[in-house]
Amino acid sequence: MQITKADFKCSSEKISQVPKDDLRDVAFIGRSNVGKSSLINMLTGRKGLAKVSSTPGKTRLINHFTINNQWYLVDLPGYGYARVSKSTRGEFSKLIMDYVLKCEKMHFLFVLVDSRLEPQAIDLRFIRMLGENGIPFGIIFTKTDKLSATQRRKSVERYSATLGEEWEELPPMFCSSSEKGTGREEILSFIEKCL
Ligand code: GTP
Numbered sequence: 001m002q003i004t005k006a007d008f009k010c011s012s013e014k015i016s017q018v019p020k021d022d023l024r025d026v027a028f029i030g031r032s033n034v035g036k037s038s039l040i041n042m043l044t045g046r047k048g049l050a051k052v053s054s055t056p057g058k059t060r061l062i063n064h065f066t067i068n069n070q071w072y073l074v075d076l077p078g079y080g081y082a083r084v085s086k087s088t089r090g091e092f093s094k095l096i097m098d099y100v101l102k103c104e105k106m107h108f109l110f111v112l113v114d115s116r117l118e119p120q121a122i123d124l125r126f127i128r129m130l131g132e133n134g135i136p137f138g139i140i141f142t143k144t145d146k147l148s149a150t151q152r153r154k155s156v157e158r159y160s161a162t163l164g165e166e167w168e169e170l171p172p173m174f175c176s177s178s179e180k181g182t183g184r185e186e187i188l189s190f191i192e193k194c195l
């Protein structure tokens with residue numbers, strides 16, 4: 001898929017504020033600082049589209065970006081950073097849970113994980129929650145420019161083995177680097193197929 005047009009549409013602090021049209025959402029989530037916003041900029045080829053920061057917790061709202069006037073690419077708030085506030089129950093905020101479980105626009109969810117780290121408990125809990133609720137998702141390994149080809153392969157194998165302990169079928173997995181543009185073609189053609 002070629003992205004010819006990418007425009008910021010809106011930020012939502014509540015599920016009731018997300019766009020009410022028929023365009024489908026493809027969303028990106030993961031721990032704070034994993035590289036969601038950077039990946040969105042890399043995929044769209046628009047450097048400043050989503051705000052990138054070295055301070056975790058930059059993205060607090062649900063951000064919709066219209067792609068080719070055909071679908072929405074969605075930047076979700078990171079989990080595992082903001083202290084759990086009174087309005088949130090559990091480790092994933094109400095905003096994240098409402099969006100993931102209730103938003104009918106949500107068509108596919110990419111869970112981003114840092115390729116340099118061994119499988120993190122919070123990511124595994126999030127993935128389990130998705131599986132239990134039948135949410136279609138895939139995994140994107142981020143920041144692979146920091147690894148050698150061998151380390152990259154090992155990282156994917158380690159994740160597959162961990163998920164394989166619990167799941168019969170593995171989700172689609174992609175390696176990415178926003179620095180180098182790695183994974184762009186694979187991820188975009190996957191999105192094209194699932195839309
Ligand atoms: P929050 O919005 O705070 O949850 O973070 P985020 O997941 O959107 O992460 P963001 O894209 O803001 O990136 C966090 C940090 O990681 C920034 O300092 C980025 O420059 C860096 N980063 C993101 N992607 C890559 C990558 O592919 N390679 C390298 N080397 N650094 C990256």
Ligand code: MG
Binds near residue numbers: 036037038051052058
């Ligand atoms: Mg962000």
